[in-house]
Amino acid sequence: MSEPPYQHPLLFNLPGTFGTNFDQAPPALYSGSLSDDIFPLDMDMSTIDWTTLINDVSAAGDTLPPIGDDLHLDAPISLSNAPSISPNVGQPLLGDVAQCNASPHSSKPLDTTDSQHIASEGANGSSSGGYPSLPTSDASTPSHIPENGGNSLSGGNYTIGREPDVEGPENDVPVGTVRQRARVGKEEAARKKVTTLVNRQRKQIADEAAADIKARWDQERVEFNEKHGFSPDYAHPIFGLGGTIKGTRTASASNALNSRASIYFNQGRAPGERLGMPAVMAMMKMDPTWSTKAKDLDEEEQEELRAELAHKREESATALRPTRLSGSKTADILVKRIDGDLHRLEAQTDSMFFMMSTKRSHDSAVKTAITGSEDVYDFFLSMYKLDPYTILKDFQLYALKRKLDQVSGDSIDKLRALIVNLVRSSMAIVLKPGQQIPMSYTNFQVNILEKYYIKIIGWPAGVPFIKPADIGSVDDLRKIVAAFKTGAAYWRPLTAHEKRVVMDDVKKRKEMGVSAIKPRAKRSDCGITRGPQENPKRKKSTPSGKENAPARKRVRVEDKGEGTASNGIFKSRSTIDTDEDEDEEQVGDSGDGDGEADDDE
Structure with missing residues (x-):
């Protein structure tokens, strides 16, 4: 195994007020002498004049300057006067060099900062022969790494630590000690790489196995719910799944x-002083x-x-946000929160969703947003042949063109007809495809609730539940329209408990002999025998007046090339004999019309 490339071990940058800012770091093992690590075997030492170097360092007798708050070190340390050094430091260094069979000369001179650190350790005491003491604990902190990243200790052999307990002269300030940093070799790096790959494969296998267990568990839970009559998404308390949705906390006193x-x-307090x-x-x-x-x-x-x-x-x-930026920020936060809730709804309940939001004014900074399940895009393309993003653009244009707080042009008759359509279309959601139920307001309890087990939720408060045709208030009609348009009012099937309650009420009512259907009002002439009645809406036909005359008949004539009534082509004559209207004469001559019509005119 080859040795790592040489890196100067004592080149430090210490910006800021160091000394007291060094914290303890994990300990690092120390092996061999310090000179073995400072001067590797492959280092060229033929050009270093060791005698001159050590004599120059020993000649300077000034100590390190005191370090206080008034000293700002934004650059590497460069002291004009070297600190004091023990005279016996040079002999061990020369001895170590001699053991390496190298000449005490090198083309790479030591940095001024390096010699200062060596001198500082020699002045503070040594364990043997003037060497710096080497405690077993390492110390380093990011405070001695410059912000620009240059000359940092990353990847270096050594770091600097603080020894607050070292005793020395009164004018001697302990800066730090040199520690050896652990270096990962090629074998260790290869072993860690193999370990990472193995752990990654193990995690993948474990994830696949967990997914299989989750699929089997979901299937078993569905079978359990079907067997015991629970809803498909029901989770028994013994399963320990807990609640998935947390409701909003109600207001307390x-x-x-x-x-x-x-x-x-x-x-009276300012916003920052509240x-x-x-x-x-x-x-x-x-x-x-x-x-x-x-x-x-x-x-x-x-x-x-x-x-x-x-x-x-x-x-x-x-409340409306006071500024454009605050409104945009609120919209961004709420849309992201709603989007997360909708995706959680899709994952937990196996449902689909779709949502669009846009601004209503040109000055608003709210961004247009669209979110939905993955299959929603295909739904719009297959069902409506439209791209959802095209719909979003049209939706934004529609919102910008609308004017808020304007007088509505909807008449009371139009609102009534709209309510009928809204009630009927919203009812279709809870019915089977193609099924229609006639709405009944007067006998809603019997004809709708007890017969089909459905009811309306969210009917506007203060609005009577009667036929829209009998509601004379425009405000009440608009409340009903707004409730069904926004989804606040909707149809819902009865639950099992509600069905039992309704069936019990019907049973009790039948036992008591009470009819739930509201009887119709009796006629004023109830019980009186009536003969043939004339319909007052039917008008009697009178012979007078053109409006009561029978329709005239046209005579079919042969086609002489000028067009007839049969083919729908009529051509005018080339000459006109008179400019008087002859219709009245034709009516009088023909036996189809009433002869008295001419006399009236």
């Missing part, structure tokens, strides 16, 4: 009281006015607090 106190204590909820709760305990707990209040007061907080949350959730 305690939270409402804290919210009201937060508004009170933050009055108190947080912990500080508000601490002030509530010290203030007798707010020290009362929510549970000690009356039920009416607690209900008022809950309603107030619920209204505040609703306003905060539906």
Whole structure:
């Protein structure tokens, strides 16, 4: 195994205030003498004048300058005066060089910083013969690595550590000690590479096995639910799956009281100086006015607090954003959240979804968004021959052309007809294909609920449940239209429990002999024998007036090349004998018409 390429081990950059910023790093093993690592066997040492180098370092007697907050080291250390060094440092180095059978000369001079670190270790003490002490623990920190990445310790043989417990002269400042860094050889790197590949293959095999187990488990769960009469997506509590969807927490009286106190204590405070909820709760305990707990209040007061907080949350959730950027940010966050919920819905319930969103004004910064299941794209192409992205563009143009808060031109008759279509089309979702049910409002309980076991959910509050033709308020009609258009009102089949309740009610009603069908109103002449009645809507035919005369008949004539009524071609005569109308004479001469019509005119 060949030796790694040479890299200078003592070239350090120490920007910033070092010394106290070095933390302990994982220990590294030390093997061999320091000179063996500093001067490898393949290093050319024929050009180094060791005697001159060591004498120059020993001649400088100044110590290291004190390092404080006023010294900013943004560049590699370069001291004008070398620190003091023990005179016996050079002999061990020369001895190690002699053991390598190399000449004490090299073309690569030592860096000034390198010699300073060696001198500093020699001045602080050595374990034997002036060598720097080599503790068993390594220390390094990113604080001594420059931001530009140059001359860093990454991949080096050594790092620098701090020894706060080393004792020395009073004017001597311990900077650090040289530690050996562990280096991964080729064999170790190859072994790690093989281990990584093996672990990757094991993970792939485990994932495939887990997928098979998951498929079998899903199939067994479906069979279990079918056997015991549960819904397909039901998960028995013993399975330990837990809940998948977490609902929104309802407003409590305690939270409402804290919210009201937060508004009170933050009055007049700047946005950056407002108190947080912990500080508000601490002030509530010290203030007798707010020290009362929510549970000690009356039920009416607690209900008022809950309603107030619920209204505040609703306003905060539906309030228009004050700026374009805040509106765009809100839309981006909500769309991503909804998209994640829809994909989770698809994964957990095996369903499909599709959603589009766009802005309504040209000044808005909200981005147009589209999301859906993978098969939705094929659905639009196969069913409507349209690309979903083309529909999205048309949807955006339609939204920009609409004007909000404008007077609607829909008449009351048009709204009534629209409600009929909405109720009928929404009912088709819960029915079989091609099946239609006549809607009944008066006898809805019997003709719809008890007969077909379906009902309407979300009918607008305050609007009577009657025929649209009997609703005279335009506002009520618009509420019904908006409810069915947005999906707030919809049809839903009855659950098993609701079916049992309906069947029990029908059984009790039959036992009591009560009819659920509302009887029709009796006529005013009920019980009176009536003879033939004339229809007042039918008008009597009178001989007078052209409007009551029978239709005239045209006489079929032979075709003389000028066109007849049979072929639909009529040609005018070349000359006109008179300009008077002869229709009246024809009517009078013909026996089909009424002769008195001419006399009336």
